[in-house]
Amino acid sequence: QLYYQVSNFGMIVSSALMIWKGLMVVTGSESPIVVVLSGSMEPAFHRGDLLFLTNRIEDPIRVGEIVVFRIEGREIPIVHRVLKIHEKQNGDIKFLTKGDNNAVDDRGLYKQGQHWLEKKDVVGRARGFVPYIGIVTILMNDYPKFKYAVLFLLGLFVLVHRE
Amino acid sequence: RKNVEDFTGPRERSDLGFVTFDITADILNGKNGLQIIFDWNVKQLFLYLSAEYSTKNNALNQVVLWDKIMLRGDNPRLSLKDMKSKYFFFDDGNGLKGNRNITLTLSWNVVPNAGILPLVTGSGHVSVPFPDTYETTKSY
Numbered sequence: 001q002l003y004y005q006v007s008n009f010g011m012i013v014s015s016a017l018m019i020w021k022g023l024m025v026v027t028g029s030e031s032p033i034v035v036v037l038s039g040s041m042e043p044a045f046h047r048g049d050l051l052f053l054t055n056r057i058e059d060p061i062r063v064g065e066i067v068v069f070r071i072e073g074r075e076i077p078i079v080h081r082v083l084k085i086h087e088k089q090n091g092d093i094k095f096l097t098k099g100d101n102n103a104v105d106d107r108g109l110y111k112q113g114q115h116w117l118e119k120k121d122v123v124g125r126a127r128g129f130v131p132y133i134g135i136v137t138i139l140m141n142d143y144p145k146f147k148y149a150v151l152f153l154l155g156l157f158v159l160v161h162r163e
Numbered sequence: 164r165k166n167v168e169d170f171t172g173p174r175e176r177s178d179l180g181f182v183t184f185d186i187t188a189d190i191l192n193g194k195n196g197l198q199i200i201f202d203w204n205v206k207q208l209f210l211y212l213s214a215e216y217s218t219k220n221n222a223l224n225q226v227v228l229w230d231k232i233m234l235r236g237d238n239p240r241l242s243l244k245d246m247k248s249k250y251f252f253f254d255d256g257n258g259l260k261g262n263r264n265i266t267l268t269l270s271w272n273v274v275p276n277a278g279i280l281p282l283v284t285g286s287g288h289v290s291v292p293f294p295d296t297y298e299t300t301k302s303y
Contacts, residue, residue, distance in 0.1 A: 043232065044207060044274045063213050063225040064270050064282050081209070086255040087223040100209065100232065128279045
């Protein structure tokens with residue numbers, strides 16, 4: 001009985017993992033789904049909205065696109081719009097970003113001495129979004145007790161749900 | 164157009180362009196008047212006017228000169244005259260001087276209530292040539 005429940009749980013977890021890894025391959029992004037953390041892209045996106053990204057190399061970076069990028073040395077990804085690009089013949093590109101809701105471009109956010117972003121800084125391009133849903137992950141991050149409650153409930157659900 | 168030090172960027176002198184423009188657009192009706200762009204799932208349009216050109220330094224340059232957020236319910240007709248660019252039109256180098264082929268296009272990002280985020284480029288575009296010399300007078 002217990003063995004069955006444990007293997008059932010294991011199957012759910014590994015299916016979820018497979019779907020996630022599959023998404024990573026299909027979209028080309030290491031983080032195909034991100035949660036919007038700040039209000040710098042309002043009124044388009046709000047804190048808690050969920051973004052779906054792709055990061056295909058064949059898709060060139062062009063102005064107007066919404067990119068999710070990381071600044072070297074920082075973990076938190078930023079979601080802003082491309083304001084300026086300069087691309088060389090060989091495809092090397094440097095670009096500048098700005099949040100819709102910010103008065104100035106992002107140069108102040110970049111690393112000291114860094115004036116441009118490059119392809120390597122990009123996590124992905126926002127292709128679609130769903131509002132509000134990501135607020136759960138923000139809550140789990142800000143209120144650890146909530147996270148434990150969610151995990152506890154999930155575990156309970158799996159154990160209780162029997163074929 | 165002037166050759167000015169861009170204090171926000173790398174410490175070399177780059178070309179700074181000055182462009183004034185008029186925009187007339189009727190966003191409600193699509194190309195054939197058949198498309199309704201502002202349907203029930205469209206929360207807003209992010210409109211932007213961008214300049215695209217080539218230089219010796221860079222095969223492709225794109226600079227957003229102006230942008231506007233148009234929410235569902237806002238007046239969908241734009242009739243802007245004598246606008247100055249919202250953002251500095253700095254080149255990465257000195258590629259604006261004598262550049263005859265700068266194309267201005269109006270594009271927009273459709274932001275739905277939920278779903279796909281398409282980027283659409285308007286069908287009209289304008290070519291702007293820059294003169295061969297720099298301006299020395301403060302005419303802006």
